[in-house]
Amino acid sequence: MPDSLHDLKSKVDNFKEKLENVAHLSWLGLSKDLSSGMSQPFWHKKSSPRKMETHHKRVYERFMKFTKVHVSDEVRRELRKQSFDNWQWDDPEMLILLRQMYIDLNLISKLNIDINVLHEWLYEVYRNYNLVPFHNFKHCFMVAQMMYGLTWLIDLPSKLDTLEIFTLLTSAICHDLDHPGYNNAYQINAKTELALRYNDISPLENHHCAVAFDILKKEKCNITRDFSREQFKRFRDGMIRCILATDMAKHNEILNSFKSIIPHFDFNDKEHKSVLMMVLMKVSDISNEARPLSVAMPWLDCLLTEFFNQSDLEKLEGLPVAPFMDREKVSKSSSQIGFIKFVLLPLFETVGKLFPQLESAIIEPVRDALAYYTEMQRALEEEKAKKDSLAESLEGDKNGLLPGKLNSGSGTEDKEPTGKTQSLGHALALTRNNSSNLRRGSVTLLTSKHSVELETSPS
Ligand SMILES: Nc1nc2c(ncn2[C@@H]2O[C@@H]3COP(=O)(O)O[C@H]3[C@H]2O)c(=O)[nH]1
Numbered sequence: 001m002p003d004s005l006h007d008l009k010s011k012v013d014n015f016k017e018k019l020e021n022v023a024h025l026s027w028l029g030l031s032k033d034l035s036s037g038m039s040q041p042f043w044h045k046k047s048s049p050r051k052m053e054t055h056h057k058r059v060y061e062r063f064m065k066f067t068k069v070h071v072s073d074e075v076r077r078e079l080r081k082q083s084f085d086n087w088q089w090d091d092p093e094m095l096i097l098l099r100q101m102y103i104d105l106n107l108i109s110k111l112n113i114d115i116n117v118l119h120e121w122l123y124e125v126y127r128n129y130n131l132v133p134f135h136n137f138k139h140c141f142m143v144a145q146m147m148y149g150l151t152w153l154i155d156l157p158s159k160l161d162t163l164e165i166f167t168l169l170t171s172a173i174c175h176d177l178d179h180p181g182y183n184n185a186y187q188i189n190a191k192t193e194l195a196l197r198y199n200d201i202s203p204l205e206n207h208h209c210a211v212a213f214d215i216l217k218k219e220k221c222n223i224t225r226d227f228s229r230e231q232f233k234r235f236r237d238g239m240i241r242c243i244l245a246t247d248m249a250k251h252n253e254i255l256n257s258f259k260s261i262i263p264h265f266d267f268n269d270k271e272h273k274s275v276l277m278m279v280l281m282k283v284s285d286i287s288n289e290a291r292p293l294s295v296a297m298p299w300l301d302c303l304l305t306e307f308f309n310q311s312d313l314e315k316l317e318g319l320p321v322a323p324f325m326d327r328e329k330v331s332k333s334s335s336q337i338g339f340i341k342f343v344l345l346p347l348f349e350t351v352g353k354l355f356p357q358l359e360s361a362i363i364e365p366v367r368d369a370l371a372y373y374t375e376m377q378r379a380l381e382e383e384k385a386k387k388d389s390l391a392e393s394l395e396g397d398k399n400g401l402l403p404g405k406l407n408s409g410s411g412t413e414d415k416e417p418t419g420k421t422q423s424l425g426h427a428l429a430l431t432r433n434n435s436s437n438l439r440r441g442s443v444t445l446l447t448s449k450h451s452v453e454l455e456t457s458p459s
């Protein structure tokens, strides 16, 4: 290698090393801003298998480096909160945080888990999540983090045994392994290999669970290595139940069986505990809207991106398309209003009967989210009505029905200076940035707390 090139390479290596060292600073505070590196969503990274391998290797190296770093008490406290912001942390850091959950729940010491085996297992789990918009490693992390937060909030260590706590956290981490980004309906309608293998019965969830046990079969990743036969059986039964419970086709069945035991719930009853574990999995899996808006909104974008990718493919392949996934029929607000009203709140409120602590921690935030999306929907409809009436007026004008009214340069749109806010009630105001935005159908919603750019659906 010529000297000048060698010199340049060593400078680049040096700079890379410095950058990685700066990354350590994030352990000192909680406000690391990675937004500059996020100009493109992570699933847009087009990667060849070789590039992926290199990327994984780098994640592994950074993760291993971080295992030597102490996680501050402040971060450990934050990790227990429902408001935890995953967007501030990158993948190696999230691996460290998952590791910390096992440590802080005393699972390592009580179940005699080799910490190096835990590292290998976590990395292998990470590698088995795909770069899809929603069902990726970050989602696995968030579900595990919610489960971890709930564990402390409702004091599970005093109600469940160590193996059950281990089963819950491990199920949360493994529950979407190798998700392809297309749901069960697609698998079944497209007659994919997974649907054939599992005879159309929860093909994805069966697959996630099978991959989880495949990973544990590797000796260097086997965190259950020291379990007795009885412990492993109990863990395996629990994992299978918890992961299969995340199939939304089972939603009503599980919720109803939980409702029926609430009046006489007994923490000494194995079956009661098992149903509770399934319900906690479900709560954690669909809990994004219990998070602050700044955390939840990007997740909704990810979810809708995955939905729309699927429905686009279904249209191309001539397969049935679910209306809630169809970009022609769904908006953020319509999607969330239905989901929160008919799925989230009935589930969360039922669990809240057994654990009143959930009221302020996750039920109230979900009610706030419902109010927010309801206002968003109202604003969209109002905007659409205005657009429709403007279009009608213009049409009438073209036909000579409204002489001079709109082309006099004093139409409603032109009268209002750019950025003027029109009141839409106390919680929310609708601002038009400028007339070109209006034409594109884009509005900005300003609430007392948040500001959100909206794309209205084409009319
Ligand atoms: N509309 C909507 N659906 C959600 C939300 N969170 C989870 N879901 C759905 O709930 C499902 C849970 O199981 P999946 O992960 O298969 O797919 C998930 C989504 O279809 C949300 O915030 N909004």
Ligand SMILES: [Zn+2]
Residues within 6 Å of the ligand: 139, 143, 175, 176, 246, 285
């Ligand atoms: Zn999930």
